[in-house]
Amino acid sequence: MSTTILNPPSTDSPVLTSALYSLRASTDKPKATVEIVRRPDSDRDTIFSTTLYPHDGIIEFTDIGTLIEERFRTLGLMYDDIEIRFDDVAVTFKALYCEYDLPADFDPALSFLCASGHSVVHPESAISLAHWPDGSDSYRVRVVGLDAGGSITSTERTFTRSPGADHLSFTVSDIIRFAIGQPSPDGRYIEKASYFTVCHGRMQKLFYILHHPxxxxxxxxxxxxxxxxxxxxxxxxxxxxxxxxxxxxxxxxxxxxxxxxxxxxxxxxxxxxxxxxxxxxxxxxxxxxxxxxxxxxxxxxxxxxxxxxxxxxxxxxxxxxxxxxxxxxxxxxxxxxxxxxxxxxxxxxxxxxxxx
The missing domain is CATH 2.30.110 (Pnp Oxidase; Chain A)
Structure with missing residues (x-):
């Protein structure tokens, strides 16, 4: 007796949970145990387990993404290794939490995992930027503003975090203090910061600094x-x-x-x-x-x-x-x-x- 998964998810890139609705398997068995397991190679956290019975030799397991999302929310996770098993046949992949249907060409390696590519912030605001781990520990911030004469100038700095970090968090006031104290390439200093960008590899997000009371x-x-x-x-x-x-x-x-x-x-x-x-x-x-x-x-x-x-x-x-x-x-x-x-x-x- 044998079982074969007919539409296995991709193992080469992250799989959005919103795009993971069903898996189908062919089998000549009268029934099959189906499981969703998080971290199968270490903690082995079983998210869901049931027994399904084939119809014309086909088993279909549906609403998989919703089950994974529920566990990710409980644990505060954005992504993790997932194994889906039909009896003794399994496929392992990396699942990325996502509640929306995104374009088919969406690539998490090209953008921060945030609500928008640009945001409005204030001097007392905070920033948290998450991203898919890519092995790089290099980030770059570029601040644009006005110098003492009212002309546009900018300054830039590269900083590093621990390898494998999936997010960064800091306050806007930290950015402003850095910009005011760091000269631009031509020696001018920013007196008033207007906006800044944070880059990590090909990812970038823009922040406009406002001063609402x-x-x-x-x-x-x-x-x-x-x-x-x-x-x-x-x-x-x-x-x-x-x-x-x-x-x-x-x-x-x-x-x-x-x-x-x-x-x-x-x-x-x-x-x-x-x-x-x-x-x-x-x-x-x-x-x-x-x-x-x-x-x-x-x-x-x-x-x-x-x-x-x-x-x-x-x-x-x-x-x-x-x-x-x-x-x-x-x-x-x-x-x-x-x-x-x-x-x-x-x-x-x-x-x-x-x-x-």
Whole structure:
């Protein structure tokens, strides 16, 4: 008796979980044990196991990507080695977490695993960039800004991380301090940084530095289950609802079962198409925190309006409502302003000082 996998996934390049729906196998056995195993050569974590029965000698195992994604989310993984086994026949490949259907020519070796190729940041923002490990430990940052005379100038620096690193994280203030203290090739110094790029091999991402007086920074896991930070500029409307039940007891009117609910409705400033896409990934994320403390405050998106058209008349603006998961209202030091980034520099523990 023999079993053959008819459409094995590629073993030469990462396989997106969104593209891994089903595998089919031919067999002359009356039944087959089917398994999905993570790290088959070491920890051997069995994600799923079942028995399937062939029809006309064919077994089809479906919705494989969803099963892998569930385990990756639990463990906080972006990728790992996966083995799919039909009895004594198996195929091993590298699976990359992905919740969206991407173009067939998408190559994770050519781009960071992030929501957009360019983002808006502020001096007190944070950056986390993940990528597929390629064995290279070299990164390059190029900062463009204005010198003391108002002319455009730039400076560049290459730095290294430990081999095999799959992400880098730092604060924008580190970038700015590096740029101001590092002369350009012609000896000029940047007085005001405008934007910068981070490159790793053929990967590149652009960051525009803005100075809005108020904004919110969210930490979330994107469609690749990679951690990202997103600054959103807009207006926030706080809504608080108190409720209770009432009764008359011994001729006295009393209230009981007091409850309270506080939500925050955010209407963004006008957005580019790329910014709207970033916010869509934020709202669709299963792991979101508001960066209002060093540890972050977990939040839940409870309502949203995501409507973006291709009109040239005006830039789109999105609306969403979030709340903290606890049943008690969370008090800030000065209403919503207390949740905004401040001069206390909240990103101090988690990030490596690459540019100091």
């Amino acid at each position: 108020s904004y919110l920074t969210f930490r979330f896991r994107n469609i690749f289950n990679a951690i990202e930070y997103l600054d959103i500029v807009g207006t926030v409307n706080r809504k608080t609802v108190f409720d209770c039940e009432s009764a008359v007891c011994s001729d006295r009117f009393t209230q009981y079962n007091h409850t309270s609910e506080r939500t925050y409705e955010m209407l963004t400033a006008p957005l580019t198409t790329a910014q709207a896409g970033e916010i869509e990934q934020l709202i669709g994320s299963r792991d979101i925190s508001l960066c209002a403390s060093p540890d972050g405050c977990p939040v839940l998106i409870t309502d949203h309006t995501l409507e973006v058209d291709d009109s040239d008349d005006a830039l789109p603006s999105l609306k969403f409502t979030f709340r903290f998961p606890g049943k008690r209202p969370r008090l800030a030091s000065s209403e919503m302003g207390g949740l905004m980034p401040s001069g206390t520099h909240i990103f101090t523990q988690e990030f490596t000082a690459e540019f100091t």
